[in-house]
Amino acid sequence: MVLQKRLDYGFNGYRVPATPRATRSARKRVPFRKRFEDNQISAFDLLATVAGNLLLGKESTPTSSNKSSGEDQSAVVKNTVKEERRDGDQSLKVETSNQDRTDRKFFVSELVPQTNDLNYSSKESPSLQNDAHFGFASVITTSDCSERYDAQKLMNGKTENEMGSFPCKVETGPFVCGTSGDCIKPESQNKGLMYEELDRTDKISIGEVADTCPLEDPVLLDGKPPALVSSDDSGKARSCGDCSPRSSFPAKQDDVNVVRDDNKTLLQTGISRDNQMDALGFSLEPNPSQTSPLLCRGGSPLTLPCDSPLPLARYPTTPRLANQVICDPSPLPHMANLGNFVESDHDSAPSPTDMSLEKSTTDSKALVAVPAMSVEALAVVPAHRKSKRSEVVQRRIRRPFSVAEVEALVQAVEKLGTGRWRDVKLRAFDNAKHRTYVDLKDKWKTLVHTARISPQQRRGEPVPQELLDRVLTAHAYWSQQQAKQQLKPQQPETCLLLYNSTIRGGSTCDVVEKTLG
DNA sequence: CTTAGGG
């Protein structure tokens, strides 16, 4: 298993503060890997952000029914973030003040490097091996803010029982995400603690976030991680009986079982359910003694039976799923004439699941209605760090071009040339949201290459030689055209008309129309 | 935001 995979997966679920550029394009994503490798962001940042988001998001949920307005919430809840250092360790303190409720403080300890425990190969990211900040994290919450606890100390041996008279909770554990299992009690004996029974580990997994999701959207949806909320046939969110504040915690404390179990995602990210012990994740557990534990308040419906993974279809609110689905290579219905090739995402991703989720992907806002406060919670990330814009994004799923698409592309390029990819996109792939003009440009590049190599060297769905020939022809023509433009930028219509009449059979084309006015 | 190219 590659750590990189785990990193991507492990933190994909977190929203980060919106950036000006973020809104410009749904596909524009921050190269998380690079930033991480460049130490622009640290695992701590991410974790702290997430933890704070989770905690604050939950806390911010007003008890009153009047919470439709985000302003109301921001007015009610205030939170501050402070980073504190002690003995070289970092701890993050997030204070949330609710006028109507008890103040609370949250602490997120620094992560303890556990690279030795990570059996990964850092082929793609060698730096990770050395710089891995990953290990364990703990989140401590107290309902009594009169005292502050050093997370690290707690991790070093103290348990909740030693926390004093006030309610508190300590959560530590290895990053394990995308896994499922039953509830488990963390063994917070030391930094390097590991869940003894991973198969029973309950996690708030760090799910994925849609690349189209508004960045400012917090993780929680009305206090619930959207990706973790599912609906069953009755339309009600499923809940884990064991998670109710009382019943769920026979021994010491409740176990939060909010699990994002997306097997397909796991597959795609290289994490198999059978091989998740060392995966990265983040665990939180609620404190039964608290009025409103993190995610398990009053028999919270958030809890999902860890041993009963829900099918993708049960995650209608999961924004990222669409792109998670492994594309069904089902061939597109062949389109003989693609004068105006129209393709939808569904065409190239016939998977029913994909289709059902595609809209959600596009309109992800609906998936994460969040209290304004959650946005503030994002400020948990230490200000002085360069991680404010840390965003976790996953590589887009590979979607091989179908012959029909190639046909459309070739036709468009024949007409528009090789330097107007945006127009090509608009002309032939306007309805294929997953194909960007960059994609088309890239595809053309590969097509040209494909056309030049021997058929034996070609891979993937074979492209008709006729198309490849056209590719070469058009490429040669437009290359020449481009060269001529350099020397003689005036009167390109001559060549164009010649080209259209002799090579492409002639007919008005956009270029001609534009050129001639 | 688009292009153009390297990765």
Next chain:
DNA sequence: CCCTAAG
């Protein structure tokens, strides 16, 4: 597909 320098 990703990432980006340039325009």
